[in-house]
Amino acid sequence: MQNKYIKDLAWAISSPSLVNEQPGWPNIVDTSKDTWVTQWLSSLDADPSPLQQHLAKEKSHFIGTYFESLWAFYLASNPQYELISRNLQVNSKARTVGEFDFILRDKVTGGFIHQEVAIKFYLGFNKQNIHEFSDGKHIWLGPQCRDRLDIKLAKMINHQAKLSETIQGKQALESIKIDVDTDKLTPQLVLKGYLFYPQTQPVTPPKFCNPNQLKGSWLTLNDFVEHIEKDSSDAWALLTKPEWISPFSSSIEHNQSNIFFKKPDILRTAREKVLNEQRPWMIAYLTESKGYYTEIHRQFIVPDDWPHLYDE
Known part of the structure; x- marks a missing residue:
């Protein structure tokens, strides 16, 4: 592949998840069975204009928004899904409670899917950590110290993936004609990125991390x-x-x-x-x-x- 945007798109689709699915978690999205992707990416590399036009509509240039836009293009092109909504806001009378990143309809099963999507880069170091999503011995921190793996997972699993269970979330879904009391809605997580290990000391990731994760130092x-x-x-x-x-x-x-x-x-x-x-x-x-x-x-x-x- 020659085009930078197509390379990023291919990475967004095929790179391994940072985490493996655990009991009680939402499903971790697996794209390995998408056999149509290789030929599709080759055709886009020959003519990347559809992707470039899609990306040009984005107002934000943050890496998280860019990754989400790449993922949206993949979903909109996926023959298995109908992309119903992106960034559907969930509001109470006083404030914004959250948003559904993506709402899809599975054309095969007829069911609905709620996907939460993120790309993250975390640096690990030794420090006692009593958070729910940690191994007790290490912290995985974003490079600018504004984000943590354990806290991000807690938000994705305990809050974002459960928005459809809230009154406000149900109301937002009703606005796009989905009734969670009668329509099946399956939550899924997409968490891609890298874990960076200190080169001068041994650090181990939490057990829920994918052993095939992408690594740096x-x-x-x-x-x-x-x-x-x-x-x-x-x-x-x-x-x-x-x-x-x-x-x-x-x-x-x-x-x-x-x-x-x-x-x-x-x-x-x-x-x-x-x-x-x-x-x-x-x-x-x-x-x-x-x-x-x-x-x-x-x-x-x-x-x-x-x-x-x-x-x-």
């Missing part, structure tokens, strides 16, 4: 200085958020300013970014083959006092 800026001297990659790329989804690749002929070929250059640029912005930056380690630089590993470089913004 993280290092403090100080440790990165020592690490990069021993690294044998052909090149390195600093990734902006739009580049966080599918694995990075670039033609050798395509001169990109975020690709670095010398260790002093990537070290200097990474140090400037991390210190000036006081936040983690993602780096892709690249190998060169057949005229392309392709990602073989990704890593967050964090300030030496990270997670300095975090206070449990």
Whole structure:
């Protein structure tokens, strides 16, 4: 695949879930049986205009919204489903209670499906954790310390997936002619992304995490200085958020300013970014083959006092 948007779409569909289904949880969406997808993606790669037109309608450029838009395009194109509603708001008299990310009708069974969708990137470290969705020993935290795996799962499972059980949720569904008292509505979760493991200490994910999860690593800026001297990659790329989804690749002929070929250059640029912005930056380690630089590993470089913004 040559088109960046098509690569991201393919990743959104085929990448493994961060978590495995557990007793009492909503269903975890499995797209592995969608045999039609490969040919469909090939045709889109030849003519990506339908996807580009779809994405152009989005007003937000946040990575979560981008991923959700990719997923919406997949659902709208899926012959098994009718996409009935996206971001259906659930309101009380005083406030917005929540929203249904996606409401679908399964054309095979005739039943309705409620999907909650998210893409997340979490860095793990050792710290006592008594939260319901943890192993008690570790915390998995977003790079800017605003999000946690355990808290996100609690929200998705205990609140978002159960919106149809609330009075306000039932009223919202009635507005699109779904009566949950008579119509079957199945909640499902889509949680994709990466877990980043500290390179300097052992950390294990919670047992509910998918063993086939996508993995990266993280290092403090100080440790990165020592690490990069021993690294044998052909090149390195600093990734902006739009580049966080599918694995990075670039033609050798395509001169990109975020690709670095010398260790002093990537070290200097990474140090400037991390210190000036006081936040983690993602780096892709690249190998060169057949005229392309392709990602073989990704890593967050964090300030030496990270997670300095975090206070449990």
